[in-house]
Amino acid sequence: MSGEVRQFGALRTLLPYLAAHRGRLSLAFLLVVTVVVIETAQPYLIKEAIDRYIAVAHPDGAAVLWMSGVYLITVLFAFGLTYWQEIILQHTGLVTVREIRTNLFIHLQQLSLRYFDQNSAGRIITNVVNDTESLTSFFSQFLSITVRGILSLALIMIFMLRLNVTVALYCFILIPIIALISVYFRIKLRVIYNQIRNRLSSAISFLAENLSGMAVIQIFHQEAKQQRKFDERNLSLRTATIDENRMTLLLNSTTELLGDFGVAALVWFGGRAVLHGAITFGVLFAFIGYIRRFFQPINMITQQLNVLQTTIIATERIARTMQVTPEIEEHAGSTAPKIRGQVRFEAVSLAYLPGQPVLTTINLTIQPGSKTGFVGASGAGKSSLLNLVARFYDATEGAVLIDGTDVRQWPLEALRHTVGIVQQDVTLFSGTIIDNVRFFRTDISEERVREACRLVGAEPFILRLANGYEAVLSERGSTLSAGERQLLSFARVLVFDPRILILDEATASLDSRTEAVVQEAIHRVSQGRTLLVIAHRLSTVREMDTIVVLDKGRIVEAGTHAELIQQQGHYQYLHRSGSMLEEDEG
Numbered sequence: 001m002s003g004e005v006r007q008f009g010a011l012r013t014l015l016p017y018l019a020a021h022r023g024r025l026s027l028a029f030l031l032v033v034t035v036v037v038i039e040t041a042q043p044y045l046i047k048e049a050i051d052r053y054i055a056v057a058h059p060d061g062a063a064v065l066w067m068s069g070v071y072l073i074t075v076l077f078a079f080g081l082t083y084w085q086e087i088i089l090q091h092t093g094l095v096t097v098r099e100i101r102t103n104l105f106i107h108l109q110q111l112s113l114r115y116f117d118q119n120s121a122g123r124i125i126t127n128v129v130n131d132t133e134s135l136t137s138f139f140s141q142f143l144s145i146t147v148r149g150i151l152s153l154a155l156i157m158i159f160m161l162r163l164n165v166t167v168a169l170y171c172f173i174l175i176p177i178i179a180l181i182s183v184y185f186r187i188k189l190r191v192i193y194n195q196i197r198n199r200l201s202s203a204i205s206f207l208a209e210n211l212s213g214m215a216v217i218q219i220f221h222q223e224a225k226q227q228r229k230f231d232e233r234n235l236s237l238r239t240a241t242i243d244e245n246r247m248t249l250l251l252n253s254t255t256e257l258l259g260d261f262g263v264a265a266l267v268w269f270g271g272r273a274v275l276h277g278a279i280t281f282g283v284l285f286a287f288i289g290y291i292r293r294f295f296q297p298i299n300m301i302t303q304q305l306n307v308l309q310t311t312i313i314a315t316e317r318i319a320r321t322m323q324v325t326p327e328i329e330e331h332a333g334s335t336a337p338k339i340r341g342q343v344r345f346e347a348v349s350l351a352y353l354p355g356q357p358v359l360t361t362i363n364l365t366i367q368p369g370s371k372t373g374f375v376g377a378s379g380a381g382k383s384s385l386l387n388l389v390a391r392f393y394d395a396t397e398g399a400v401l402i403d404g405t406d407v408r409q410w411p412l413e414a415l416r417h418t419v420g421i422v423q424q425d426v427t428l429f430s431g432t433i434i435d436n437v438r439f440f441r442t443d444i445s446e447e448r449v450r451e452a453c454r455l456v457g458a459e460p461f462i463l464r465l466a467n468g469y470e471a472v473l474s475e476r477g478s479t480l481s482a483g484e485r486q487l488l489s490f491a492r493v494l495v496f497d498p499r500i501l502i503l504d505e506a507t508a509s510l511d512s513r514t515e516a517v518v519q520e521a522i523h524r525v526s527q528g529r530t531l532l533v534i535a536h537r538l539s540t541v542r543e544m545d546t547i548v549v550l551d552k553g554r555i556v557e558a559g560t561h562a563e564l565i566q567q568q569g570h571y572q573y574l575h576r577s578g579s580m581l582e583e584d585e586g
């Protein structure tokens with residue numbers, strides 16, 4: 001991963017989003033300023049009412065009524081403007097978070113499979129869902145509340161000083177005290193927030209892993225144990241959340257309490273000052289109003305320090321994901337001309353982890369339209385080798401060429417059209433059979449889907465399903481048999497009509513009838529294409545023009561079935577030892 005994003009630097013990633021909404025943000029800012037001015041003027045209004053019309057020798061009822069009216073109007077006005085401003089900012093926050101989330105997803109889709117090997121699904125999910133979510137408060141709260149807090153505090157101080165300098169200065173003593181207490185609590189809270197975040201992420205990771213491995217858990221009767229593990233994670237999450245609530249509660253009541261002390265002190269000292277005639281009753285009343293409002297902004301500002309901290313952490317994580325460059329870099333260029341379908345490996349080596357080669361100096365040329373089988377023990381590197389052709393990964397050394405052009409020079413789009421791959425584990429998505437075969441591409445007609453299914457022999461089982469082609473598959477197609485899933489993935493490949501077809505045969509054994517159907521399907525889909533098959537079945541291997549034997553990441557033998565049997569080498573050993581699935585007896 002390149003370059004660490006440091007602290008505030010991370011916030012820079014948010015600038016473009018802020019800039020995009022500068023109109024709304026400016027309006028919100030204007031509203032905030034107006035509201036603050038109106039609200040801070042309120043105690044002053046009451047002071048005026050008291051000193052001019054109430055606490056005087058000849059109280060003026062009409063004027064008092066008039067002043068109350070003005071006060072009421074300011075309250076309603078402030079209420080309306082605040083509401084408007086909140087709506088604007090909430091909206092901006094949500095829109096922006098949606099944009100960031102979409103951008104993240106778009107970016108994730110471009111990353112090489114290596115990234116997904118190294119980062120757990122849970123971590124990625126937390127990144128896309130939670131980290132972005134925590135940015136909402138930055139947009140909807142941080143900016144307005146910080147401005148509001150600072151501005152109110154400044155205005156209140158000015159009003160207080162204007163009312164009475166001595167009393168004001170006494171009141172200001174409270175500022176550092178409140179600030180210190182507040183900061184102390186916020187630091188504690190920050191630690192707890194981080195804990196909550198990490199524990200939530202761990203619980204989500206655990207859940208994601210368990211959902212995808214439910215069958216295994218049930219087979220090995222690990223439900224109770226997994227439940228205990230999940231419970232532990234839940235418990236630690238709960239503990240942290242309780243801590244957070246307790247801290248927040250304590251902070252709020254402490255500031256409340258301080259406010260009450262402030263009022264008590266004011267009544268005591270200020271009351272005596274009024275009695276001595278040092279200040280008017282109106283001034284005392286205004287001070288009581290202001291001291292109550294004094295705490296709010298300080299509290300708000302320190303609270304926003306936490307929002308800022310969370311935002312920095314979240315943006316850092318998001319920026320880190322966004323900075324992962326797609327390893328498989330798109331090579332700009334025009335679509336290749338008529339593709340013949342020749343595949344060549346030139347001194348190809350691959351290491352997923354540095355220093356641990358999985359493939360070593362593979363040299364091999366596969367003629368257009370030929371059928372090549374790849375055999376070898378489990379872990380020999382067969383899937384790894386053929387994944388290079390579709391550029392799921394890039395070779396560490398050497399090059400893979402299609403029609404003489406390095407796959408890295410191919411436009412990805414053209415490459416993905418040229419190379420079709422049926423993987424060992426068939427991936428289906430929740431949706432209908434039709435959706436799954438054409439992979440949600442509506443430009444492919446349903447008729448073409450049916451045709452493909454018919455050709456690979458999938459139609460009989462599809463028609464047996466309750467809704468036929470419209471049958472909705474569950475997530476990952478877990479309601480279908482392995483053979484049925486394979487047939488669907490063959491049909492999927494056929495629909496896309498690739499020039500080069502890679503089949504990574506499933507090792508799970510199929511019953512003899514499905515086996516025969518699959519065999520026939522392989523035969524049919526390979527017509528007129530370059531076929532590369534990782535074969536586990538003798539019946540498949542026999543059909544191949546050439547068989548390549550891999551062992552520990554190297555090609556050890558190549559030839560036809562008969563030739564290889566003759567050689568009495570690795571192939572014959574694999575054949576004899578029964579690691580190749582025999583055809584059905586008889």
Ligand SMILES: Nc1ncnc2c1ncn2[C@@H]1O[C@H](COP(=O)(O)OP(=O)(O)OP(=O)(O)O)[C@@H](O)[C@H]1O
Nearest residue numbers: 117352353358376377378379380381382383384385
């Ligand atoms: N994404 C990956 N990250 C790290 N190592 C990997 C990855 N994929 C495969 N390997 C390792 O590379 C080696 C070759 O794996 P590969 O999947 O190519 O074997 P294979 O010949 O297809 O085996 P099988 O017949 O069991 O499918 C194995 O040792 C495996 O552990």
Ligand SMILES: [Mg+2]
Nearest residue numbers: 382383384424
């Ligand atoms: Mg494999």
